[in-house]
Amino acid sequence: MQTIDAKPLLNTTILWLMTILSGLVVANNYYNQPLLGLIAAEFQVSEGTVSKISVLTQLGYACGLLFIVPLGDKMLRKRLILTDLIFVVAALLVMAFAKTLWMLYVASFFIGVTSVIPQIFVPMAAELSSPEKKSGNIGLVMSGLLMGILLSRFFSGIVGDYFGWRAMFEIAAGMMVITWLLVYRFLPELRPNFQGSYGALMQSVWHFAKTERKLQVAAFRGAMGFGAMSAVFTTLVFHMEGAPFYAGASVVGSFGLIGAVGALAAAFVGRFNQRFSVYQLIYFSILILLSSWVFIYFGQHSYIGLIIGIILIDLGLQSSHIMNQTDYFSIPTQATSRLNTVYMVCYFIGGSLGTYLAAMAWQHMGWAGVCLVGTSFSILAFLAHLFFGKGRQKPAENQLAADSLSKR
Incomplete structure (x- = not known):
């Protein structure tokens, strides 16, 4: 394999493997x-009780993002991935x-931590891509990730x-x-770019979280968007168990396949980066996310209304997600794993919060409460983008400090 400055060149085979x-x-x-419905029936517990499985998985994922992903800057990444996969297998077998x-509950949490x-x-x-191919390559890997999220629901339902x-x-x-x-x-294998202790590594993560305005705004937008989508997907199985659908797990899971239409379309959003600014693309993406709730609420008793809503919510979320990552990966530093840690920890905390609030809203207000939670999260993402999305770049002295931390 060709190398550039001791780094592997990102060829098509490796890119598709990662995807x-x-x-x-x-x-x-x-x-x-x-x-969740099948698990609740076997263990004879309520819907609210079994929903904790999804919450714990997302919280576990946030913990894994915070404590494991930064090691990608400190350790040999291939070795880190191989070690982590052993624990993934163990957690799945316990489940x-x-x-x-x-x-x-314990297995769900550790599935999240390790995955x-x-x-x-x-x-x-992002690190191995040329500047002109960065958005496209991130979009491709993200499309694989997003297809995994959506198709997993379809597959597991069947x-x-x-x-x-x-x-x-x-x-x-x-x-x-x-x-x-x-x-x-x-x-x-990819050589690490951080030489300090684990404590210093985590300190630098906190430094980026405190000082990088672009990263902060992206993290909040992402958290609110994912919270909105988590609200609908966590409670959709309960909504469709009743009238007029009386649907089983396979039908509910098929909505993941439907949502894949939006995710696939979102994978191409990077191609518009030369015609529109990142700010504009995120603006339109969040508007699509907001519009989805009109169909999800008013079409709640019809398949067509829910199908349109699910396609739109996935298209809007995944488009904004890809452009959020393109935005903060443009920060001039080699600490790409740590930037991604800050963003993704916030992203899954938002997802956990959306899941929890939607489960509570379902118990007390039904589908209307779920839609209220999801719409509120979407509005918060839109307002953050409007008021803070065009924030000033970080002062030069702060950039020098961040660069020093990224190389320690």
Whole structure:
């Protein structure tokens, strides 16, 4: 493989490998959503109780983003990924064979903690790309990740209906073994760019979070957008179990397949970067996200209304997500894993909050409460973009401090 300054050149094979594996790994976090009704029935618990599985998975993912992903700047990344995959397999097997609710909670949390490998791939793609190909390459890897999120719901719904919910996690463990073999055989090694201690590494993460205005705004927009989408997907299974749908897990999971239409369209948003500014693309993306709630609320009793709403919410969220990442990866520093850590931790905290509030809203207000939560999150993202999206660049002295921290 060709190298440039001791770094592997990002060729088509490696780019597609990261794209496909991102989808396979991130899917572990979402298999549970269409299966919540089946799990609740087996353990004879309420919908609110079983919804904690999704919340804990997302909180675990946020913890993994905070404590594992920054190591991508400090350790050999291939070794880090291979080690992490061993723990992914273990967590999935515990989930598959859990006999008590607390075992499900613990396994769900650690599935989230360990399934963060895609967030090591994304900064790798940004770091190894030429400036003119950066948006496109990030978009491709993100498209794999997003397809994994959406298709996981479709796949798990079918498996759950025909083979039971436990079979899904057994299959997932097998796929992670295959992923380990592919990473071992094909992924190139990438030299770390941080030489200090783990404590200093985490200190630099906090420094970026405090001082990078562009990163702060992107993180808030992302958190609110993902919170909005999490609200609808976590409670959709409960909504469609009742009248007029009376749908099972496979039907609910198929909405993930429908949402893939929006995600695939979003993968091409980087191509508009030469005609429109990042600010404009994010503006239009959030407007699409907002418009989705009109269909999700007023079309709540029809398949066509929910289908249009799901396509729009995925298109709007994923477009803004890709452009958010393009925006903060333009910050002049090599600390790409740490920038991604700040953004993605906030992103999944937002998702966890959206999941929790939507579950509470469903219990007290039904689908109208879910739509209120999702619309509120979308409005907050839009207002943050309007008032802070064109913030000034960081002063030169702060940039020098950040560069010093990124190389320590």
